[in-house]
Amino acid sequence: MTGATPVGRVAVLGAGSWGTAFAKVLADAGRDVVLWARRAAVADEIQERRENSGYLPGIRLPDALRATSDPLAAVRGADAVVLAVPSQTLRANLAAWRDVLPPDVTLVSLAKGVELGTLARMSEVVREVAGVEEDRVAVVSGPNLAREIAEEQPTATVIACVDHERAVALQHACSTGYFRPYTNTDVVGCEVGGAGKNVIALACGLASGLGYGDNTMATLITRGLAETSRLGVALGADPQTFAGLAGLGDLVATCASPLSRNRTFGERLGRGETMEQAQAHAHGQVAEGVKSCSSIRQLAARHGVEMPIADAVHRVCHEGLSPRAMAADLLGRQRKAEFA
The missing domain is CATH 3.40.50.720 (NAD(P)-binding Rossmann-like Domain)
Structure with missing residues (x-):
């Protein structure tokens, strides 16, 4: 055209x-x-x-x-x-x-x-x-x-x-x-960034609900960006997209703001509410990451991409893993270089 x-x-x-x-x-x-x-x-x-x-x-x-x-x-x-x-x-x-x-x-x-x-x-x-x-x-x-x-x-x-x-x-x-x-x-990169940030925002909300502070948030945002970028690149996205507004920009806003439905939902879970209680407080609005964490996890597995935060959020939302156990699991992963 x-x-x-x-x-x-x-x-x-x-x-x-x-x-x-x-x-x-x-x-x-x-x-x-x-x-x-x-x-x-x-x-x-x-x-x-x-x-x-x-x-x-x-x-x-x-x-x-x-x-x-x-x-x-x-x-x-x-x-x-x-x-x-x-x-x-x-x-x-x-x-x-x-x-x-x-x-x-x-x-x-x-x-x-x-x-x-x-x-x-x-x-x-x-x-x-x-x-x-x-x-x-x-x-x-x-x-x-x-x-x-x-x-x-x-x-x-x-x-x-x-x-x-x-x-x-x-x-x-x-x-x-x-x-x-x-x-x-780069439609692929913008969409993967938009979907992935909802899941990482849930993780940040979980951490906030547990009482963790800015170091934890920065860690989750940075490592969340890394795993979202890995998936995007595997799907054909331009890596530069994830440094832009649809990547880092969207991720920071959604992970940091109390206006973010995903962060707020995760925070309620971190404070000990059940999925049903957190949903009741959402007043009909949708925390997209609750469902997308499962589909993103499957998509990553299909392409052989490691996404530990998305996997952990899925297990909290759908398999009964406690938020505190999620934190322990992420910190207990095998040590490696930051950039492979």
Whole structure:
């Protein structure tokens, strides 16, 4: 593809915190935006009160942002469709929307994860379900905590697409005074970084819940970046991506911030809560790393990549390993050189 069509009208499918925040960014950038909400009550609240109180309470949404619970109305005439649903529900949702998508539309994934069972990255799920070539699919990744973006705090992100001109068109579509997008053609690296950071954030939360401090956090972030990078490179990613916004940037924000669902979920487990208790406190929001730790672990095994932190988080979440035993296991591993 050459000379990508400018993005004027955008549908955002999914009115959770990140979908709503990204829809606000697009509207602030001057796009014609329709936000689809699964529940009519949420769409009505956005239309009538200019707020999504369930996910971003207190944030006034732009008057130009429209909302609907009808997916056909949302996507009609769109130049780009943004998929803002959790990673493990993307396949089912996209299958329901596939037949109403406009021809040649750009599909943009906000989800960060690896699908259970298939071990597919989100762009691979989109390509398979929608039946499109890889140059039609873009992903957004970076240090993008939804609440801070909705409050218009300065941040940057990465828009990755193998078609550079399509990425540039999306870059122009969501550039604002507070939101700075960069482009990248390394979709694999951006997706692996985005999925891996959720798991490492769970580990950091577990450590925080146990009362460990900054040395432990720095160790987990650094070694977590190392193992995520190993997996990405094995899948064909550019190693440089992991030093950028979609790698280190996203990892630091998600591991350090109390706004991170994954870190907060891990912290509750570290304090002694059960999985059920931690989920109850999540108020319906999804800690993607809880499921992705299992699929990432399997994907790493398939490619012969060692990911000890992801493996340990899986065993805490799904095999009953205690957080304190997890720490002991990681520290008790065989000693070796930092860089092989």
